[in-house]
């Protein structure tokens with residue numbers, strides 16, 4: 416660690432990891448309700464459990480991105496953070512604000528639009544937190560060295576805030592409502608978050624492989640262009656059945672198919688950097704997570720996304736368990752893994768530990784990644800059966816659900832293993848280790 420102010424990242428990483436465990440626990444609870452549908456129905460209904468699960472996911476991923484930014488921007492800009500104090504205030508505002516929003520959910524107070532359920536005061540608080548964050552970070556970049564990594568990261572983070580503003584626009588017309596809803600949901604994960612992910616991977620490649628910055632930067636710009644070229648019009652794959660004109664079938668199908676390309680480019684990029692770089696960095700676990708992230712994001716977003724993105728296929732699969740299969744593998748592969756990758760790299764430095772739990776961390780990698788993959792397969796099978804029975808043969812929704820019980824039990828089982836893996840990862844990252852690092 417070169418700059419003292421990088422230490423604020425510790426708050427964000429710890430907060431994110433706590434919420435990670437909470438998120439998967441609520442997922443487990445949601446999976447249990449699928450198996451025993453009336454469980455908790457009066458105290459904690461499924462829609463609330465699901466909302467806490469998905470919202471906690473988004474919040475901890477964002478918190479992790481903020482930690483990543485506070486860690487890598489001073490190092491890239493070669494200067495201390497604009498204000499350490501502001502960063503700490505911002506952390507508590509974010510953490511306590513998120514907690515207040517969860518309490519409001521548990522009391523049944525929410526807006527009902529998936530992912531954007533936060534009550535109005537919650538949304539306003541989020542914007543204030545985002546502005547403090549962006550101010551602090553932008554000031555730091557402005558006064559220091561400007562690198563491609565920090566500029567792309569900054570553009571991504573500003574994009575997150577700008578697109579979030581569409582969460583405030585809630586038109587009465589249902590078509591318009593849906594159109595703009597996706598501007599937050601889709602343009603985040605298939606647009607600006609992808610830029611954040613690419614810049615974090617680029618930073619890790621520079622540090623871990625020792626490849627020249629110039630080479631990494633060329634790849635970064637290529638990935639950014641590919642992402643924006645495909646991802647923006649790729650939003651069309653959500654405009655098939657919401658009442659928009661028919662040309663969206665074409666635009667959505669073509670451009671979202673091309674979205675596979677930047678994800679594939681990230682796989683080629685990371686492996687090529689490792690192959691080219693001569694450095695044998697001691698933090699093997701961080702490299703494992705970085706490479707694993709590129710690969711699993713390619714499968715989750717690229718392969719499982721393409722599976723149902725052509726409008727002729729999506730006509731049948733829309734909103735089935737196929738969607739859930741894709742949602743899980745894509746979020747895990749891309750954004751959970753990139754977060755754990757940067758934390759695995761940064762936390763030993765932040766905590767001043769040269770011996771740390773590298774082996775345990777890698778066990779966490781394999782256990783969690785295998786379990787999420789298994790869960791994805793199970794949901795894909797469930798979704799295929801569901802699509803056939805419900806959409807092809809025309810059976811009733813609940814009749815079909817009754818026939819999917821075995822899949823839901825297997826999902827619950829793999830979910831329990833995901834929780835175990837998550838706990839292993841958190842323990843390996845935060846607790847002192849025994850292994851000596853060379």
Ligand code: HEM
Pocket residue numbers: 438439441442443444445446447449465468469472738739740742743746747751787826827829830831833834
């Ligand atoms: C890091 C791991 C996880 C990630 C990234 C994740 C992500 C998500 C996302 C994005 C959704 C919304 C899906 C959609 O709209 O299609 C969701 C819903 C859900 N997740 Fe997870 N989740 C994780 C772990 C778990 C675990 C361990 C379980 C336990 C079985 C679980 C069970 C569920 C259930 C039951 C739903 C609701 C699905 C529905 O409404 O049909 N998740 N999760």
Ligand code: HEM
Pocket residue numbers: 529604605652653671672674675712716717719720721723724725729732733734735738741742743745746749750
């Ligand atoms: C890391 C990037 C990605 C993440 C995190 C992600 C996540 C998700 C989630 C959570 C949903 C469910 C939304 C909802 O209905 O509530 C979804 C839907 C969808 N995604 Fe992705 N996705 C990613 C990339 C992609 C890519 C690259 C493609 C295409 C190649 C794709 C194709 C689709 C399609 C077609 C749907 C709509 C499914 C339906 O009609 O029910 N996604 N995605």
Ligand SMILES: [Fe+2]
Pocket residue numbers: 601605649650652653
């Ligand atoms: Fe999308």
